[in-house]
Amino acid sequence: MSRGRGRLLEAPPELEARRRKGEAFKWACLATTLVGIVVLVVLLVDVLVDGIGWLDPAFFTEMPSRIPERAGIESALWGTVWLMGLVAVISFPLGVAAAVWLEEYAGRNWIQTVIQTNIANLAGVPSIVYGILGLTVFVRWMGVVTGGRSVLSGALTISLLILPILIIAAQEAIRAVPDSIRQASYGLGATKWQTVRHHVLPNAFPGILTGTILALSRAIGETAPLIMIGALTFIAFVPEGPRDAFTVLPIQIFNWASRPQDEFRHLAAAAIIVLLVLLLSMNALAIYLRNRYEREW
Amino acid sequence: MATINVTAEGTPALEARDLDVHYGTTTHAIKRVSMEIPQNRIVALIGPSGCGKSTLLRCFNRMNDLVPAARVTGEVLFRGENLYDGHVDPVEVRRRIGMVFQKPNPFPKSIRDNVAFGPRLYGTPDDLDEIVERSLRQAALWDEVADRLDESALDLSGGQQQRLCIARALAVTPEILLMDEPASALDPIATAKIEELIQELVHDYTIVIVTHNMQQAARVSDYTAYLYLGELIEYGDTDTIFTAPTEQKTEDYVTGRFG
Numbered sequence: 325m326s327r328g329r330g331r332l333l334e335a336p337p338e339l340e341a342r343r344r345k346g347e348a349f350k351w352a353c354l355a356t357t358l359v360g361i362v363v364l365v366v367l368l369v370d371v372l373v374d375g376i377g378w379l380d381p382a383f384f385t386e387m388p389s390r391i392p393e394r395a396g397i398e399s400a401l402w403g404t405v406w407l408m409g410l411v412a413v414i415s416f417p418l419g420v421a422a423a424v425w426l427e428e429y430a431g432r433n434w435i436q437t438v439i440q441t442n443i444a445n446l447a448g449v450p451s452i453v454y455g456i457l458g459l460t461v462f463v464r465w466m467g468v469v470t471g472g473r474s475v476l477s478g479a480l481t482i483s484l485l486i487l488p489i490l491i492i493a494a495q496e497a498i499r500a501v502p503d504s505i506r507q508a509s510y511g512l513g514a515t516k517w518q519t520v521r522h523h524v525l526p527n528a529f530p531g532i533l534t535g536t537i538l539a540l541s542r543a544i545g546e547t548a549p550l551i552m553i554g555a556l557t558f559i560a561f562v563p564e565g566p567r568d569a570f571t572v573l574p575i576q577i578f579n580w581a582s583r584p585q586d587e588f589r590h591l592a593a594a595a596i597i598v599l600l601v602l603l604l605s606m607n608a609l610a611i612y613l614r615n616r617y618e619r620e621w
Numbered sequence: 622m623a624t625i626n627v628t629a630e631g632t633p634a635l636e637a638r639d640l641d642v643h644y645g646t647t648t649h650a651i652k653r654v655s656m657e658i659p660q661n662r663i664v665a666l667i668g669p670s671g672c673g674k675s676t677l678l679r680c681f682n683r684m685n686d687l688v689p690a691a692r693v694t695g696e697v698l699f700r701g702e703n704l705y706d707g708h709v710d711p712v713e714v715r716r717r718i719g720m721v722f723q724k725p726n727p728f729p730k731s732i733r734d735n736v737a738f739g740p741r742l743y744g745t746p747d748d749l750d751e752i753v754e755r756s757l758r759q760a761a762l763w764d765e766v767a768d769r770l771d772e773s774a775l776d777l778s779g780g781q782q783q784r785l786c787i788a789r790a791l792a793v794t795p796e797i798l799l800m801d802e803p804a805s806a807l808d809p810i811a812t813a814k815i816e817e818l819i820q821e822l823v824h825d826y827t828i829v830i831v832t833h834n835m836q837q838a839a840r841v842s843d844y845t846a847y848l849y850l851g852e853l854i855e856y857g858d859t860d861t862i863f864t865a866p867t868e869q870k871t872e873d874y875v876t877g878r879f880g
Binding site: 431432502504505506507508509510511512513514515518522523527619 | 682684687689712713715716717719720722724726727728729738739742786789790793
């Protein structure tokens with residue numbers, strides 16, 4: 325025995341070295357986490373400082389203008405509202421129906437596998453590609469119906485963009501409904517439709533809703549595909565129907581940010597604040613709904 | 622093995638003939654099982670885990686249709702009709718042959734809506750409230766829930782939930798009740814209540830119960846079938862199966878030397 329009595333459990337020097345490595349790793353992790361957060365906070369503070377002074381009621385009720393003091397976001401804000409509304413109306417039923425089919429009806433065969441794989445791939449397609457697709461299909465080919473460079477064309481394009489996300493979220497919500505509930509329903513002599521209608525959809529609904537809101541909050545910041553279909557124009561009116569031309573907040577921000585005058589930078593910052601508030605409210609609503617309806621099975 | 626005929630009991634409620642179940646291409650879960658389920662009797666299916674007793678039970682109301690890889694061959698006769706005939710609709714089969722599952726699985730709805738779900742599938746009957754009350758009384762749950770029918774079924778205890786599931790199954794007036802280990806998730810007191818209830822229900826229904834618990838099979842059933850590796854080893858009068866079985870395998874199992 326090299327160690328004296330009573331020293332058996334004392335840390336040997338080599339244990340100290342091991343422990344120091346652990347400590348070092350912990351601090352390294354903390355540092356990398358902070359990098360992200362610090363950058364975000366700096367960005368937010370910078371935007372707030374730049375823009376908060378320009379946020380007044382008139383900002384929401386003025387159209388864009390060449391004179392910064394008279395410029396506002398009314399047309400962009402309403403464009404965003406129109407776009408989101410139409411996207412929700414178009415993508416929700418399509419996404420939910422696709423998810424129900426894939427989960428409840430398709431069965432596990434090669435068709436289902438092919439579709440599933442493609443949905444996962446589509447979720448990763450760059451949004452500008454959807455823009456090109458939207459320009460060709462909705463603006464050009466279907467221009468007679470959609471009104472060309474209209475908010476409807478934009479909504480159809482963005483709907484395509486978020487459909488994969490929405491379908492996958494809805495599928496997860498449907499899969500979370502325990503099989504025992506389906507079995508109970510079938511065991512009573514319910515048909516597939518009755519089971520889906522009365523048990524699967526109601527129980528999956530909060531999850532589907534959360535997924536939809538999160539998908540919409542991705543859509544609200546999309547710029548590239550909308551520039552592609554021609555929403556980057558001077559719009560000094562609020563759309564009155566789905567076939568009207570439109571612009572949206574991120575495009576207005578892009579527009580202002582790319583001007584040389586300093587005042588427009590402040591306008592851009594103010595519009596960013598509005599967009600962020602919208603985005604965070606949607607995410608907060610999604611989190612609230614998820615917590616409110618979360619169920620233990 | 623030839624048909625095991627336990628009955629000097631007249632027309633059976635159900636009769637399996639040369640029933641085989643395959644899962645995919647590799648698993649032969651039920652092997653040429655033939656047996657009769659007599660009217661208004663309790664038949665227990667026993668055997669070690671994986672012996673196929675739940676699979677067999679699910680053949681009796683075509684719940685195996687819901688397992689994509691399952692393939693059933695052979696016949697199950699119910700009132701002279703083969704459940705697996707082309708013209709038979711599994712949805713109608715399941716209304717006439719009800720099922721209670723291992724884990725209580727009430728719908729996340731009110732107690733009333735749970736019981737009323739089945740009858741409502743066929744349009745809303747005028748006497749829905751009576752059906753709900755009658756079913757809950759039959760399941761010996763009425764006295765405990767009569768004044769809170771609109772509360773969530775998920776607030777009931779496990780044993781109450783299972784009796785609610787029985788009431789829910791009874792509300793569509795099946796002729797046969799299949800029970801897949803209905804008490805295995807319950808404590809001894811709740812189990813005793815379920816067993817008592819089963820003995821009460823057998824006056825009006827034919828009952829097939831899968832159980833892991835041999836004492837339970839011995840206590841509640843009239844006939845017992847012992848399955849092992851998908852084969853029906855022995856089927857007969859419960860007392861005989863437990864005291865003087867013919868097959869060595871059965872004796873090993875019921876005396877606890879195996880399984």
